[in-house]
Amino acid sequence: MKLVVAISGASGSIYAARFLKKLLEIQGETFLIFSPASIKIFKEEYQTKANTPEEIVNFIIEKWKVENISNTFAFRNFHDIGEDIASGSNIWEAMVIVPCSMKTIGSIVTGITTNLIERCADVTLKEKRRLIAVPRETPYNQIHLKNMLKLDKVGGIILPASPGFYFLPNSLDDLGDFIAGRIFNLLGYDFDLFKPWNPKF
Numbered sequence: 001m002k003l004v005v006a007i008s009g010a011s012g013s014i015y016a017a018r019f020l021k022k023l024l025e026i027q028g029e030t031f032l033i034f035s036p037a038s039i040k041i042f043k044e045e046y047q048t049k050a051n052t053p054e055e056i057v058n059f060i061i062e063k064w065k066v067e068n069i070s071n072t073f074a075f076r077n078f079h080d081i082g083e084d085i086a087s088g089s090n091i092w093e094a095m096v097i098v099p100c101s102m103k104t105i106g107s108i109v110t111g112i113t114t115n116l117i118e119r120c121a122d123v124t125l126k127e128k129r130r131l132i133a134v135p136r137e138t139p140y141n142q143i144h145l146k147n148m149l150k151l152d153k154v155g156g157i158i159l160p161a162s163p164g165f166y167f168l169p170n171s172l173d174d175l176g177d178f179i180a181g182r183i184f185n186l187l188g189y190d191f192d193l194f195k196p197w198n199p200k201f
């Protein structure tokens with residue numbers, strides 16, 4: 001599968017980290033965009049010195065000892081709206097924004113495309129491709145709520161960073177995997193990242 005994956009500056013680096021960890025092991029091609037805010041927050045939340053998108057992916061590979069890397073990760077510049085993926089003439093099947101800040105959702109739904117994440121989201125929607133956004137904020141104000149509704153109405157999918165607890169998570173990684181697994185479900189994959197609800201438990 002050919003994907004665009006964007007990491008924006010909401011809290012919840014764990015969701016990006018666990019999604020990317022699994023994605024590395026899957027055959028495919030991925031274009032990655034990290035916003036500057038996402039790097040700042042990743043550094044805080046993982047207490048790492050990793051300072052660039054490449055260093056963050058290496059951090060993920062080393063932290064969880066990812067061995068079977070089958071995906072090709074290609075990094076694209078957040079500030080360069082002239083990158084190849086800024087145009088719908090390049091085909092990708094879906095875009096995932098994980099986590100997705102309220103600022104990025106707000107920009108997308110108003111058609112403002114001043115950086116590559118926003119532009120790719122705009123292209124994904126206009127080309128009627130799948131756009132999955134994983135917002136994280138609490139509490140929500142009405143601007144956030146209206147923007148999320150608007151994104152749903154124009155064809156995006158809101159997958160809130162709200163992990164379930166019915167699968168009895170043992171760790172933060174388990175919570176990250178629940179959200180990563182739900183993203184993969186929407187992309188058509190069924191991995192064993194969490195136990196689906198079973199009333200017999």
Ligand SMILES: Cc1cc2nc3c(=O)[nH]c(=O)nc-3n(C[C@H](O)[C@H](O)[C@H](O)COP(=O)(O)O)c2cc1C
Nearest residue numbers: 008009010011035037038041101102103104136137
């Ligand atoms: C430590 C920290 C945590 C943040 N957490 C959130 C958050 O959970 N949700 C959110 O919408 N914005 C959050 N923000 C604010 C965004 O980072 C800010 O709006 C930024 O401009 C988003 O830009 P981007 O979407 O281009 O990454 C946080 C900022 C910082 C410094």
